[in-house]
Amino acid sequence: MSNVAGETKVVSLYQSQKKIYAKSVVGRFANLRVFMVFFTQAIFYGLAWLPWNGRQAVLFDLNARKFYIFDWVFWPQDVLYLTFILIVSAYALFFVTAIAGRVFCGYACPQTVYTEIFMWIENKFEGDRGARIKLDQSPMSANKLWRKGGKHFFWVLIGLWTGFTFVGYFTPIHTLMHEVLSLSTGPWETFWIFFYAFATWGNAGFMREQVCKYMCPYARFQSVMFDRDTMIVTYDQARGEPRGGRKKSADPAALNLGSCVDCSLCVQVCPTGIDIRQGLQYECIGCSACIDVCDTVMDKMSYPRGLIRYSTENALEKHWDMAAIRTHMLRPRIIVYFSVLMLLVGGLAASLILRSPLKVDVIRDQRVLAREVEGRYIENIYKLNVMNTAERAQRFLVTVDGLPDAEINRGGLISAEPASTAASSVAVRIPVDAVKPGSHTIHFKVQSELDAAVSVTEKTVFLVPR
Amino acid sequence: MKFNAATWGAVLWPAFLGAALADAILFTLIDPETIVLFGVHPGVSRPAAYTVGFFGFWCIIVAASVTTLWLHADNAEKSKYAPLR
Numbered sequence: 124m125s126n127v128a129g130e131t132k133v134v135s136l137y138q139s140q141k142k143i144y145a146k147s148v149v150g151r152f153a154n155l156r157v158f159m160v161f162f163t164q165a166i167f168y169g170l171a172w173l174p175w176n177g178r179q180a181v182l183f184d185l186n187a188r189k190f191y192i193f194d195w196v197f198w199p200q201d202v203l204y205l206t207f208i209l210i211v212s213a214y215a216l217f218f219v220t221a222i223a224g225r226v227f228c229g230y231a232c233p234q235t236v237y238t239e240i241f242m243w244i245e246n247k248f249e250g251d252r253g254a255r256i257k258l259d260q261s262p263m264s265a266n267k268l269w270r271k272g273g274k275h276f277f278w279v280l281i282g283l284w285t286g287f288t289f290v291g292y293f294t295p296i297h298t299l300m301h302e303v304l305s306l307s308t309g310p311w312e313t314f315w316i317f318f319y320a321f322a323t324w325g326n327a328g329f330m331r332e333q334v335c336k337y338m339c340p341y342a343r344f345q346s347v348m349f350d351r352d353t354m355i356v357t358y359d360q361a362r363g364e365p366r367g368g369r370k371k372s373a374d375p376a377a378l379n380l381g382s383c384v385d386c387s388l389c390v391q392v393c394p395t396g397i398d399i400r401q402g403l404q405y406e407c408i409g410c411s412a413c414i415d416v417c418d419t420v421m422d423k424m425s426y427p428r429g430l431i432r433y434s435t436e437n438a439l440e441k442h443w444d445m446a447a448i449r450t451h452m453l454r455p456r457i458i459v460y461f462s463v464l465m466l467l468v469g470g471l472a473a474s475l476i477l478r479s480p481l482k483v484d485v486i487r488d489q490r491v492l493a494r495e496v497e498g499r500y501i502e503n504i505y506k507l508n509v510m511n512t513a514e515r516a517q518r519f520l521v522t523v524d525g526l527p528d529a530e531i532n533r534g535g536l537i538s539a540e541p542a543s544t545a546a547s548s549v550a551v552r553i554p555v556d557a558v559k560p561g562s563h564t565i566h567f568k569v570q571s572e573l574d575a576a577v578s579v580t581e582k583t584v585f586l587v588p589r
Numbered sequence: 590m591k592f593n594a595a596t597w598g599a600v601l602w603p604a605f606l607g608a609a610l611a612d613a614i615l616f617t618l619i620d621p622e623t624i625v626l627f628g629v630h631p632g633v634s635r636p637a638a639y640t641v642g643f644f645g646f647w648c649i650i651v652a653a654s655v656t657t658l659w660l661h662a663d664n665a666e667k668s669k670y671a672p673l674r
Contacts, residue, residue: 186636311636311639312636314640334598334602338598338601338602339602340606
């Protein structure tokens with residue numbers, strides 16, 4: 124992403140940046156963002172309270188080392204599934220970015236969403252851009268104290284609620300609520316609630332666009348997903364220039380002027396403080412505030428809307444309409460991204476559906492390798508660890524095969540609580556002289572009493588001493 | 590090398606993500622309750638271990654990043670007078 128003119132711009136990283144007073148804006152895209160704020164936050168604040176199978180629907184129970192996601196229970200052994208889910212999410216993000224540019228940044232990124240909430244509060248207490256600039260320049264007074272104090276009160280409140288909810292995804296939220304109400308949260312829970320609250324307050328209240336401009340790795344590398352057919356927020360230079368002020372009644376053609384009235388509103392509303400008229404810049408988070416505000420100006424001037432609009436580099440150059448943009452959307456990059464995404468989603472879905480709700484670990488008893496019992500049998504002892512990932516209590520029947528007349532003397536029935544492990548010491552014996560001395564391969568089959576389809580077969584060895 | 594707020598931000602945030610990843614990988618593979626340090630079980634709770642692990646990783650990655658930045662700035666400064674080709 125470079126400037127339109129292609130000149131090198133010196134960006135100072137060594138001096139503190141000017142505070143940006145973004146003007147609030149109304150319009151189609153602003154409404155969409157408000158909707159996304161409510162949508163994403165209803166999920167974030169609400170999902171933690173959703174009950175499921177008599178427990179929290181989504182709970183990453185770090186203390187019990189078990190992750191609950193609706194019907195699924197993941198154990199540390201299932202880390203590959205979670206990795207897979209993260210890869211699918213990342214790929215979906217790349218796919219969307221290649222088509223529609225930084226829509227994630229502009230509408231769904233927590234940084235944007237919390238900044239939006241915090242700026243709404245700021246607006247309620249301190250007023251819009253002009254009033255805020257004035258208030259910041261004025262000396263301390265009762266009025267200023269009330270406005271700043273009120274703002275921070277609600278900022279801190281939202282920060283704390285966010286921190287509480289965050290921790291509520293890692294420790295059961297109902298228990299956490301009781302602990303908070305009785306001021307008896309554990310030291311680590313307390314620490315994380317305050318840490319996350321502080322991060323929310325700092326990120327959404329103060330750092331804001333600085334996070335996108337200087338800190339976010341995604342903001343930098345997402346440009347590799349871009350090409351000349353990616354939707355971006357663009358200024359139609361051919362139509363807008365030469366820019367200049369004029370009366371509403373004036374004929375721009377007679378004055379040799381373009382559609383841009385140079386009102387600078389697009390700069391005032393920009394949360395990252397850039398001028399979109401200089402072309403695509405890496406700071407642009409694709410929030411479309413400038414589109415909304417420019418449309419209102421175009422309406423006032425009775426010019427057609429869309430001087431600043433969602434378009435592509437190609438479309439702007441070749442004067443394509445929306446239909447042409449859509450036909451060019453289907454390009455090799457998109458098809459490749461989409462195919463890989465579908466493969467990943469399909470693979471993930473298949474492996475989740477085919478996942479066995481039972482895992483078995485067989486360990487030979489190291490103290491007793493093999494022994495003769497009752498003068499007639501050779502006995503080997505095994506430790507069977509059974510993981511019942513289903514959320515119901517089950518009994519598992521253990522059978523053995525691979526050696527003639529092999530039988531299980533004890534430990535052949537294992538009871539396991541819902542979503543927990545059970546261990547059993549299993550004694551396998553065969554008649555003396557049934558087979559030659561040495562090691563023999565045997566198989567344990569562990570089968571659920573409730574559902575015969577739930578079974579696991581594990582290989583191990585049976586030792587016959589000389 | 591002068592470190593201003595933007596530089597610190599650029600160091601801290603990727604390191605934060607890296608620390609979260611490293612912490613998640615470490616404690617997925619190892620249950621803190623089974624850790625033995627110098628022959629002694631430290632007797633820390635799981636949340637304590639996760640937290641200490643996270644901040645430990647964060648500190649290490651930040652230290653490495655800051656060192657890289659400092660060396661890099663120093664190298665860039667030197668190569669200005671004697672270009673490295």
